[in-house]
Amino acid sequence: MEIVRLTHPLKESLSPKESHVMAVGFFDGVHLGHQDLIKQAKRIADQENRTLTAMTFDPHPDEVIKEETDRKYLTPLPAKAERLARFGCEKLFVVSFDKAFASLPPADFINDYVISLNTKNVVVGFDFTFGYKAKGDTEYLQKKSLKKPFNVTVIPKKTYDKEKISSTLLKSVIREGHVHLVPYYLGKHYEVIGHINTLRSRGKTIKVDPIGRYLLPKPGLYQVQVKDGKRTLQGLFRLFPSIEEESEITVNGLIDPHVNKISIQFTNEISSTAMISG
Ligand SMILES: Cc1cc2nc3c(=O)[nH]c(=O)nc-3n(C[C@H](O)[C@H](O)[C@H](O)COP(=O)(O)O)c2cc1C
Ligand SMILES: Nc1ncnc2c1ncn2[C@@H]1O[C@H](COP(=O)(O)OP(=O)(O)O)[C@@H](O)[C@H]1O
Numbered sequence: 001m002e003i004v005r006l007t008h009p010l011k012e013s014l015s016p017k018e019s020h021v022m023a024v025g026f027f028d029g030v031h032l033g034h035q036d037l038i039k040q041a042k043r044i045a046d047q048e049n050r051t052l053t054a055m056t057f058d059p060h061p062d063e064v065i066k067e068e069t070d071r072k073y074l075t076p077l078p079a080k081a082e083r084l085a086r087f088g089c090e091k092l093f094v095v096s097f098d099k100a101f102a103s104l105p106p107a108d109f110i111n112d113y114v115i116s117l118n119t120k121n122v123v124v125g126f127d128f129t130f131g132y133k134a135k136g137d138t139e140y141l142q143k144k145s146l147k148k149p150f151n152v153t154v155i156p157k158k159t160y161d162k163e164k165i166s167s168t169l170l171k172s173v174i175r176e177g178h179v180h181l182v183p184y185y186l187g188k189h190y191e192v193i194g195h196i197n198t199l200r201s202r203g204k205t206i207k208v209d210p211i212g213r214y215l216l217p218k219p220g221l222y223q224v225q226v227k228d229g230k231r232t233l234q235g236l237f238r239l240f241p242s243i244e245e246e247s248e249i250t251v252n253g254l255i256d257p258h259v260n261k262i263s264i265q266f267t268n269e270i271s272s273t274a275m276i277s278g
Contacts, residue, residue: 001090002091002092004091004093005094006093006094006095008095008096014116017118019050019118019119020120021053022041023038023123024054024123024124025054025124025125026056026060026167027080030075030083030087032185032186033158033166038052038087038123040153041153052090053089053092053119054091056077056092056095058077058097059071059097063097064098071213072214072215073213074215076211076214079191079212093117103132104132105135106136106140115150120149120150121150122150122152124141126154160184161184165185170182174190176217177220177222179266180267182266189267191263191264192210192214192263194210194262195260196255196262206226206249207248207249208243217266220239220271221238221239221272222268222269222270223235223237224236224265224266224267226263226264229259229262234252235250235251249264
Protein backbone atom coordinates (compact mmCIF):
# COMPACT_ATOMS: atom_id res chain seq x y z
CA MET A 1 0.00 0.00 0.00
CA GLU A 2 1.22 3.44 -0.88
CA ILE A 3 1.36 5.88 2.04
CA VAL A 4 1.13 9.58 1.18
CA ARG A 5 1.83 12.09 3.95
CA LEU A 6 -0.12 15.33 3.52
CA THR A 7 0.68 18.55 5.32
CA HIS A 8 -1.49 21.60 5.35
CA PRO A 9 -1.66 23.63 3.11
CA LEU A 10 -1.57 21.05 0.33
CA LYS A 11 0.77 21.46 -2.62
CA GLU A 12 -1.14 21.65 -5.90
CA SER A 13 1.21 19.12 -7.45
CA LEU A 14 -0.31 16.49 -5.19
CA SER A 15 -3.61 16.27 -7.08
CA PRO A 16 -3.71 12.67 -8.27
CA LYS A 17 -5.03 11.93 -11.76
CA GLU A 18 -6.60 8.64 -10.79
CA SER A 19 -10.02 8.83 -9.19
CA HIS A 20 -10.67 7.02 -5.94
CA VAL A 21 -13.14 6.00 -3.27
CA MET A 22 -11.99 7.30 0.10
CA ALA A 23 -12.80 6.00 3.58
CA VAL A 24 -12.22 8.79 6.11
CA GLY A 25 -11.64 8.58 9.84
CA PHE A 26 -9.07 8.15 12.53
CA PHE A 27 -9.55 4.35 12.54
CA ASP A 28 -7.66 3.50 15.74
CA GLY A 29 -7.75 -0.28 16.05
CA VAL A 30 -9.54 -0.86 12.71
CA HIS A 31 -12.36 -2.46 14.70
CA LEU A 32 -15.50 -4.16 13.34
CA GLY A 33 -17.27 -0.78 12.81
CA HIS A 34 -14.31 0.49 10.80
CA GLN A 35 -14.16 -2.82 8.92
CA ASP A 36 -17.83 -2.49 7.82
CA LEU A 37 -16.99 0.96 6.52
CA ILE A 38 -13.89 -0.14 4.62
CA LYS A 39 -15.63 -3.20 3.18
CA GLN A 40 -18.43 -0.99 1.88
CA ALA A 41 -15.87 1.42 0.41
CA LYS A 42 -14.16 -1.54 -1.26
CA ARG A 43 -17.45 -2.74 -2.80
CA ILE A 44 -17.98 0.73 -4.29
CA ALA A 45 -14.38 0.96 -5.52
CA ASP A 46 -14.68 -2.46 -7.18
CA GLN A 47 -18.03 -1.60 -8.80
CA GLU A 48 -16.76 1.73 -10.11
CA ASN A 49 -13.31 0.43 -10.94
CA ARG A 50 -11.58 3.03 -8.80
CA THR A 51 -8.70 2.92 -6.34
CA LEU A 52 -9.63 2.31 -2.70
CA THR A 53 -7.98 4.86 -0.45
CA ALA A 54 -8.27 5.75 3.21
CA MET A 55 -7.58 9.07 4.86
CA THR A 56 -6.44 9.24 8.44
CA PHE A 57 -4.79 11.81 10.67
CA ASP A 58 -1.61 11.85 12.69
CA PRO A 59 -1.46 12.41 15.59
CA HIS A 60 -4.96 11.99 17.01
CA PRO A 61 -6.84 15.35 16.96
CA ASP A 62 -7.11 15.33 20.77
CA GLU A 63 -3.31 15.49 21.05
CA VAL A 64 -3.49 18.85 19.29
CA ILE A 65 -6.86 20.25 20.34
CA LYS A 66 -6.96 19.07 23.93
CA GLU A 67 -3.16 19.03 24.19
CA GLU A 68 -3.46 15.48 25.45
CA THR A 69 0.03 14.14 26.13
CA ASP A 70 1.02 10.49 26.17
CA ARG A 71 -2.10 9.25 24.39
CA LYS A 72 -2.03 5.50 23.84
CA TYR A 73 -3.13 3.79 20.64
CA LEU A 74 -4.68 0.44 19.72
CA THR A 75 -2.87 0.66 16.41
CA PRO A 76 0.02 3.12 16.17
CA LEU A 77 0.33 4.35 12.58
CA PRO A 78 2.43 1.47 11.09
CA ALA A 79 0.06 -1.16 12.51
CA LYS A 80 -2.99 0.80 11.34
CA ALA A 81 -1.54 1.09 7.83
CA GLU A 82 -0.86 -2.65 7.73
CA ARG A 83 -4.37 -3.47 8.86
CA LEU A 84 -6.01 -1.07 6.38
CA ALA A 85 -3.98 -2.69 3.60
CA ARG A 86 -5.21 -6.11 4.74
CA PHE A 87 -8.79 -4.91 4.15
CA GLY A 88 -7.96 -3.83 0.63
CA CYS A 89 -6.87 -0.19 0.93
CA GLU A 90 -4.44 0.56 -1.85
CA LYS A 91 -3.41 4.02 -0.75
CA LEU A 92 -3.38 5.79 2.61
CA PHE A 93 -3.39 9.55 2.98
CA VAL A 94 -1.98 10.50 6.38
CA VAL A 95 -2.78 14.12 7.10
CA SER A 96 -0.49 15.71 9.68
CA PHE A 97 -2.98 17.01 12.20
CA ASP A 98 -1.78 20.39 13.41
CA LYS A 99 -3.44 23.62 14.55
CA ALA A 100 -3.56 25.05 11.02
CA PHE A 101 -5.34 21.95 9.68
CA ALA A 102 -7.69 21.84 12.70
CA SER A 103 -8.81 25.41 11.91
CA LEU A 104 -9.92 24.53 8.40
CA PRO A 105 -13.66 25.16 7.91
CA PRO A 106 -15.64 22.08 6.76
CA ALA A 107 -16.23 23.58 3.28
CA ASP A 108 -12.48 24.07 2.75
CA PHE A 109 -11.76 20.51 3.82
CA ILE A 110 -14.22 19.32 1.17
CA ASN A 111 -12.64 21.48 -1.53
CA ASP A 112 -8.99 20.87 -0.65
CA TYR A 113 -8.93 17.32 0.70
CA VAL A 114 -11.85 15.67 -1.10
CA ILE A 115 -12.40 17.33 -4.47
CA SER A 116 -8.79 18.41 -5.15
CA LEU A 117 -7.59 14.91 -4.39
CA ASN A 118 -9.98 13.63 -7.10
CA THR A 119 -12.18 11.67 -4.70
CA LYS A 120 -15.38 10.40 -6.33
CA ASN A 121 -16.95 8.78 -3.30
CA VAL A 122 -16.38 9.57 0.38
CA VAL A 123 -17.31 6.77 2.77
CA VAL A 124 -17.80 7.68 6.43
CA GLY A 125 -19.61 6.40 9.49
CA PHE A 126 -22.88 7.82 10.83
CA ASP A 127 -21.10 9.93 13.50
CA PHE A 128 -18.21 11.27 11.40
CA THR A 129 -17.31 14.89 12.10
CA PHE A 130 -14.73 17.13 10.46
CA GLY A 131 -13.54 20.71 10.14
CA TYR A 132 -13.03 23.56 12.59
CA LYS A 133 -14.58 22.76 15.99
CA ALA A 134 -15.82 19.51 14.41
CA LYS A 135 -18.69 21.48 12.86
CA GLY A 136 -18.98 19.36 9.72
CA ASP A 137 -21.09 16.19 9.92
CA THR A 138 -22.50 13.60 7.51
CA GLU A 139 -25.58 15.73 6.77
CA TYR A 140 -23.39 18.67 5.78
CA LEU A 141 -21.15 16.44 3.68
CA GLN A 142 -24.17 14.97 1.89
CA LYS A 143 -25.71 18.40 1.30
CA LYS A 144 -22.45 19.71 -0.19
CA SER A 145 -22.04 16.67 -2.40
CA LEU A 146 -25.29 17.45 -4.25
CA LYS A 147 -23.60 20.35 -6.04
CA LYS A 148 -20.12 18.87 -6.24
CA PRO A 149 -18.51 16.07 -8.24
CA PHE A 150 -18.47 13.42 -5.51
CA ASN A 151 -20.89 11.09 -3.73
CA VAL A 152 -21.16 10.32 -0.05
CA THR A 153 -21.89 6.94 1.52
CA VAL A 154 -22.76 6.81 5.21
CA ILE A 155 -22.36 3.57 7.15
CA PRO A 156 -24.86 2.77 9.92
CA LYS A 157 -23.83 2.16 13.52
CA LYS A 158 -22.25 -1.23 14.17
CA THR A 159 -23.00 -2.46 17.67
CA TYR A 160 -22.12 -5.30 19.97
CA ASP A 161 -24.45 -6.05 22.86
CA LYS A 162 -26.45 -2.91 21.94
CA GLU A 163 -23.42 -0.64 22.38
CA LYS A 164 -21.63 1.20 19.56
CA ILE A 165 -18.35 -0.49 18.81
CA SER A 166 -15.77 2.25 19.28
CA SER A 167 -12.07 2.69 19.91
CA THR A 168 -12.92 4.21 23.30
CA LEU A 169 -14.99 1.19 24.35
CA LEU A 170 -12.34 -1.23 23.12
CA LYS A 171 -9.67 0.68 25.03
CA SER A 172 -11.58 0.38 28.29
CA VAL A 173 -12.09 -3.38 27.72
CA ILE A 174 -8.33 -3.80 27.20
CA ARG A 175 -7.35 -1.49 30.06
CA GLU A 176 -9.51 -3.57 32.37
CA GLY A 177 -7.66 -6.69 31.25
CA HIS A 178 -10.72 -8.32 29.63
CA VAL A 179 -8.68 -9.30 26.60
CA HIS A 180 -10.79 -12.43 25.93
CA LEU A 181 -13.69 -10.08 24.95
CA VAL A 182 -11.66 -8.16 22.38
CA PRO A 183 -12.55 -10.36 19.35
CA TYR A 184 -16.23 -9.32 19.70
CA TYR A 185 -15.18 -5.75 18.90
CA LEU A 186 -12.05 -6.20 16.84
CA GLY A 187 -12.67 -9.48 15.00
CA LYS A 188 -9.40 -10.86 16.42
CA HIS A 189 -7.33 -10.78 19.57
CA TYR A 190 -5.61 -7.58 20.65
CA GLU A 191 -2.17 -7.46 19.03
CA VAL A 192 0.94 -5.52 19.95
CA ILE A 193 3.85 -5.44 17.52
CA GLY A 194 7.33 -5.02 18.95
CA HIS A 195 11.03 -5.61 18.62
CA ILE A 196 12.75 -8.19 20.78
CA ASN A 197 15.10 -6.46 23.17
CA THR A 198 18.03 -8.79 22.55
CA LEU A 199 20.19 -7.32 25.31
CA ARG A 200 17.61 -8.09 27.96
CA SER A 201 16.16 -11.37 26.62
CA ARG A 202 17.46 -14.79 27.72
CA GLY A 203 16.39 -18.05 26.06
CA LYS A 204 12.67 -18.55 26.48
CA THR A 205 12.26 -15.33 28.46
CA ILE A 206 11.95 -12.35 26.20
CA LYS A 207 11.62 -8.64 26.71
CA VAL A 208 9.80 -6.65 24.07
CA ASP A 209 9.93 -3.02 23.01
CA PRO A 210 6.55 -2.13 21.48
CA ILE A 211 6.75 -0.22 18.19
CA GLY A 212 4.80 2.92 18.98
CA ARG A 213 2.69 4.14 21.87
CA TYR A 214 0.54 1.02 22.28
CA LEU A 215 -2.16 0.81 24.90
CA LEU A 216 -1.32 -2.12 27.18
CA PRO A 217 -3.73 -4.05 29.38
CA LYS A 218 -3.55 -3.36 33.09
CA PRO A 219 -0.66 -5.08 34.89
CA GLY A 220 -1.22 -8.80 35.37
CA LEU A 221 -0.44 -12.21 33.97
CA TYR A 222 -1.74 -12.85 30.46
CA GLN A 223 -1.85 -15.81 28.14
CA VAL A 224 -0.41 -14.70 24.80
CA GLN A 225 0.44 -16.03 21.37
CA VAL A 226 3.79 -14.87 20.06
CA LYS A 227 4.41 -14.89 16.32
CA ASP A 228 7.82 -14.27 14.82
CA GLY A 229 6.74 -14.44 11.19
CA LYS A 230 7.46 -18.15 10.91
CA ARG A 231 6.12 -19.75 14.05
CA THR A 232 3.41 -19.20 16.62
CA LEU A 233 4.37 -19.95 20.22
CA GLN A 234 2.21 -19.95 23.32
CA GLY A 235 3.46 -17.73 26.11
CA LEU A 236 2.80 -16.02 29.40
CA PHE A 237 3.17 -12.27 29.57
CA ARG A 238 3.98 -10.97 33.03
CA LEU A 239 3.03 -7.35 32.61
CA PHE A 240 4.21 -4.89 35.25
CA PRO A 241 3.08 -1.24 35.49
CA SER A 242 6.00 -0.17 33.31
CA ILE A 243 6.83 -2.36 30.33
CA GLU A 244 10.47 -1.20 30.37
CA GLU A 245 11.23 -2.79 33.72
CA GLU A 246 10.30 -6.28 34.90
CA SER A 247 7.68 -7.09 32.21
CA GLU A 248 8.63 -10.21 30.28
CA ILE A 249 7.17 -13.00 28.19
CA THR A 250 7.99 -16.65 28.79
CA VAL A 251 7.42 -18.65 25.61
CA ASN A 252 7.14 -22.40 25.17
CA GLY A 253 9.95 -22.56 22.62
CA LEU A 254 12.87 -20.58 21.30
CA ILE A 255 12.29 -17.46 19.26
CA ASP A 256 14.93 -16.31 16.84
CA PRO A 257 16.08 -13.11 18.62
CA HIS A 258 17.14 -11.61 15.30
CA VAL A 259 13.70 -11.52 13.70
CA ASN A 260 12.78 -7.98 12.89
CA LYS A 261 9.37 -7.84 14.52
CA ILE A 262 7.22 -10.06 16.68
CA SER A 263 3.49 -10.00 17.26
CA ILE A 264 1.99 -10.59 20.68
CA GLN A 265 -1.68 -11.49 20.77
CA PHE A 266 -3.39 -11.29 24.14
CA THR A 267 -5.79 -14.23 24.45
CA ASN A 268 -6.67 -14.38 28.17
CA GLU A 269 -6.10 -12.67 31.48
CA ILE A 270 -4.87 -15.25 33.99
CA SER A 271 -4.49 -13.09 37.07
CA SER A 272 -4.11 -9.47 38.04
CA THR A 273 -1.36 -7.41 39.69
CA ALA A 274 -1.62 -8.88 43.16
CA MET A 275 -0.51 -12.27 41.84
CA ILE A 276 2.43 -11.11 39.75
CA SER A 277 4.01 -8.86 42.32
CA GLY A 278 3.53 -11.30 45.21
C1 LIG B 1 -10.09 19.69 8.62
C2 LIG B 1 -10.42 19.15 9.98
C3 LIG B 1 -10.49 20.02 11.07
C4 LIG B 1 -10.80 19.54 12.34
N1 LIG B 1 -10.90 20.42 13.38
C5 LIG B 1 -11.31 19.97 14.58
C6 LIG B 1 -11.53 20.86 15.67
O1 LIG B 1 -11.35 22.07 15.56
N2 LIG B 1 -11.94 20.34 16.86
C7 LIG B 1 -12.13 19.00 17.05
O2 LIG B 1 -12.50 18.58 18.14
N3 LIG B 1 -11.92 18.13 16.04
C8 LIG B 1 -11.53 18.58 14.82
N4 LIG B 1 -11.33 17.69 13.80
C9 LIG B 1 -11.42 16.25 14.08
C10 LIG B 1 -12.76 15.65 13.66
O3 LIG B 1 -13.81 16.14 14.45
C11 LIG B 1 -12.69 14.11 13.73
O4 LIG B 1 -12.27 13.67 14.98
C12 LIG B 1 -11.75 13.57 12.68
O5 LIG B 1 -12.19 14.04 11.43
C13 LIG B 1 -11.71 12.06 12.67
O6 LIG B 1 -13.00 11.56 12.47
P1 LIG B 1 -13.51 10.36 13.35
O7 LIG B 1 -13.28 10.81 14.78
O8 LIG B 1 -14.95 10.20 13.01
O9 LIG B 1 -12.65 9.26 12.95
C14 LIG B 1 -11.04 18.15 12.53
C15 LIG B 1 -10.97 17.29 11.43
C16 LIG B 1 -10.68 17.76 10.18
C17 LIG B 1 -10.64 16.80 9.02
N1 LIG C 1 -19.42 1.32 15.31
C1 LIG C 1 -19.34 2.00 14.18
N2 LIG C 1 -20.24 1.79 13.22
C2 LIG C 1 -20.18 2.49 12.05
N3 LIG C 1 -19.23 3.40 11.76
C3 LIG C 1 -18.29 3.64 12.69
C4 LIG C 1 -18.29 2.96 13.94
N4 LIG C 1 -17.24 3.39 14.67
C5 LIG C 1 -16.62 4.32 13.91
N5 LIG C 1 -17.25 4.47 12.72
C6 LIG C 1 -16.85 5.37 11.64
O1 LIG C 1 -15.49 5.09 11.31
C7 LIG C 1 -14.77 6.30 11.03
C8 LIG C 1 -13.63 6.43 12.00
O2 LIG C 1 -14.18 6.63 13.28
P1 LIG C 1 -13.36 6.90 14.59
O3 LIG C 1 -13.84 8.15 15.24
O4 LIG C 1 -11.92 6.76 14.28
O5 LIG C 1 -13.80 5.62 15.44
P2 LIG C 1 -14.26 5.51 16.93
O6 LIG C 1 -15.65 6.08 17.02
O7 LIG C 1 -14.21 4.06 17.17
O8 LIG C 1 -13.22 6.28 17.72
C9 LIG C 1 -15.78 7.43 11.15
O9 LIG C 1 -16.24 7.72 9.85
C10 LIG C 1 -16.86 6.84 12.04
O10 LIG C 1 -18.12 7.44 11.85
